[in-house]
Amino acid sequence: MKKLSAFLISMGRVQRSSVPFVLIGLSLVSSSVLAAPTVSGIEFGAQNELQSGQTLKIIGSGFGAKTQSAPILYDHTDITWENGVENKYQSTFQDMALVKRIDSDPNTIWTKPSLPEEHSTGMLVTKTRETRDGNPGSHYYGRGNVNFLGWPRASGGEKTNFQSSQMYSAFWIKLPYNLSNYYAIPAESNPTSFLTGGPEKYGESFKIEGLESQGRVLAFEKVGALPNGWLFIEPPAGVSVKELVGKRLVGIESGAEVTFPESASLAKFDQYGFLTPRGKYARFWSNPDGTGYRFSLANLGLSGTGENIWSSSFGGLYPIPGKWNLFEIQIDTGASPNVTAWLNGEVYLSSEQSWREAFTSSSISDSAGLTIALLGIDDFMPVPFSVEVDDIYLDKTSQRIMLCNRPDIVSLRTKGGHCELQRPVSWSDRSIEVELVMGSLDVSKPLYFYIFDRDGVSNSKGLEWCNNSDCSYPPAAINLQVN
Known part of the structure; x- marks a missing residue:
């Protein structure tokens, strides 16, 4: 992964204000010293709350030139x-x-x-x-x-x-099941006696011979050349195919039984055997x-x-x-x-x-x-x-703007989080105008802006925004300008 945390970046916080048009900023660090973008403040128009469709300007440096401000x-x-x-x-x-x-x-x-x-x-x-x-x-x-x-x-x-x-x-x-952990095996009857949950829902759990953990039934499908069709199952997390082959599977509610094949099908749904994720x-x-x-x-x-x-x-x-x-x-x-x-x-x-x-x-x-x-x-x-x-x-470039619920890029990339891609309207090295896309972010909690440059490197600390009074600057750090 790129060196996302190799820079010390100045960081500003933005808080809700009754002033209709404000610029809140901290001192900038020269982009000639730091290769990563520096984000220092936000200019709002008539409304200064984060909501989809609102246009605002992000101020800073090191954003770089972008040949087309808008994404493709x-x-x-x-x-x-x-x-x-x-x-x-x-x-x-x-x-x-x-x-x-x-x-x-x-x-x-x-x-x-x-x-x-x-x-x-x-x-x-x-x-x-x-x-x-x-x-x-x-x-x-x-x-x-x-x-x-x-x-x-x-x-x-x-x-x-x-x-x-x-x-x-x-x-x-969005998928109903785990695409990386499911198997298809020939069903024991047509239709199966295992309890399925209907389209896009899990069915009953099943026991695996010799194992304590339980798997889940996904669906029964009449596909391929085998007369009984196929049973789709999800084994317990961490259970390998080697632990499944030749084992008896028993439905917890139905009591239905089927044996996991000992070899793979080499002709998709047209040959007896198991099919892997x-x-x-x-x-x-x-x-x-x-x-x-x-x-x-x-x-x-x-x-x-x-x-x-x-x-x-x-x-x-x-x-x-x-x-x-x-x-x-x-x-x-x-x-x-x-x-x-x-x-x-x-x-x-x-x-x-x-x-x-x-x-x-x-x-x-x-x-x-x-x-x-x-x-x-x-x-x-x-x-x-x-x-x-x-x-x-x-x-066609790595340059982008994200609004996330993590305060620094390292925690986002190592622990995960929720981000929404913003829509840039104009882009220069020192300012970017965006139309906000809030998606499903929780605006009652602090959110953080990240600007990524052409190398895919962002400010290491997010520019913080709160729609409530919980976010506030130390007084000495405020540089408030009213236009």
């Missing part, structure tokens, strides 16, 4: 910002309307989403499912194993319309034919160079089932190539020196900018899954 894409589903231009096309959609490809819908936001098929709905715009912040609104939803968005029109569709060695993307995703959240490509650099975000490490060489947190870190989770991906294929992904603030995976050496020695020379080729869920196996996605962010 910030898609809130019903409202989409494409290169800084508002697009409300999907706000006209009926509930559960299909996101179509550009050949059938020339106004589509996503030029190549998945299409409905036997076990998948395609990506739909839902207005009736519970939203991420609990307020009325829309987000994307798909049920089945192949439901994804791809190739946003904002970046040129299947012909990326910019060149850049950098890419940053973030998105919120697999699934993909996202792909980032530079062109649709798969040449150039390709990165896949999955429950396995796919480095994009043909090498499995990661420092990762797989196994101990995964999207929490039934909750909204934030993925961030930062890629640089330039002079100092690196890849880092974060999940809910924590490092999910990070490239090491061996990856950089493999990348540098590879034949990859495509300079086209990376874009979102796939976002959602994609694999043959997660048939009982669904996927919900919202607030999708894409830019």
Whole structure:
């Protein structure tokens, strides 16, 4: 991971005030001394409380120049910002309307989403499912194993319309089960006698022969060539497949029994055996034919160079089932190539020196900018899954603004936290104007602004804001200006 804590950064706090337009600041540290951005204060307009849609200016230094202030894409589903231009096309959609490809819908936001098929709905715009912040609104939803968005029109569709060695993307995703810890085994009967919980819900717990901990039933699916179909299960955390093979599984409530196979199926759902966890959240490509650099975000490490060489947190870190989770991906294929992904603030995976050496020695020379080729869920196996996605962010640089509930970047990256990507309206080295995106942040508690420069480095201490009187400066530190 980048040296996020290698700098001493001046930090200011902003508190609620009755003054309609204020600038609160602390002395700046020269950006010539410190490579990381310095954030010192905020200018508010008529309203000085944090709420979505409000515009404010963040003051500081070391932000760097940004060729386009706005991100390439910030898609809130019903409202989409494409290169800084508002697009409300999907706000006209009926509930559960299909996101179509550009050949059938020339106004589509996503030029190549998945299409409905036997076990998948395609990506739909839902207005009736519970939203991420609990307020009325829309987000994307798909049920089945192949439901994804791809190739946003904002970046040129299947012909990326910019060149850049950098890419940053973030998105919120919700899954009913743990994509990194589930198995499919041939069912004992058709239909199964194990108790399932219905679509997108866990079923009964089951005992595993020889083990004290219990697993949970996910679903029964009649797929493939076997006459009894397949039972999808989630073993207890930390239990390996070696501890499952040949063991008898017994339902706690139903008393149903099935034996975990002793060998894997080599023909997907068409051959007796077990199937191990697999699934993909996202792909980032530079062109649709798969040449150039390709990165896949999955429950396995796919480095994009043909090498499995990661420092990762797989196994101990995964999207929490039934909750909204934030993925961030930062890629640089330039002079100092690196890849880092974060999940809910924590490092999910990070490239090491061996990856950089493999990348540098590879034949990859495509300079086209990376874009979102796939976002959602994609694999043959997660048939009982669904996927919900919202607030999708894409830019051709690592420069960004985040509002988080952690006071320093080290605690965010090591312990996790809740962050929301802000929408920059203008960007210069010493000031950034943003339109606030509060998402599901708790505004009753302190929140902190972070500015990331082109190297993906941020201020180490967040600029603190409180919507109550609990945040206050030491009097000697206040420099209040009223205009």
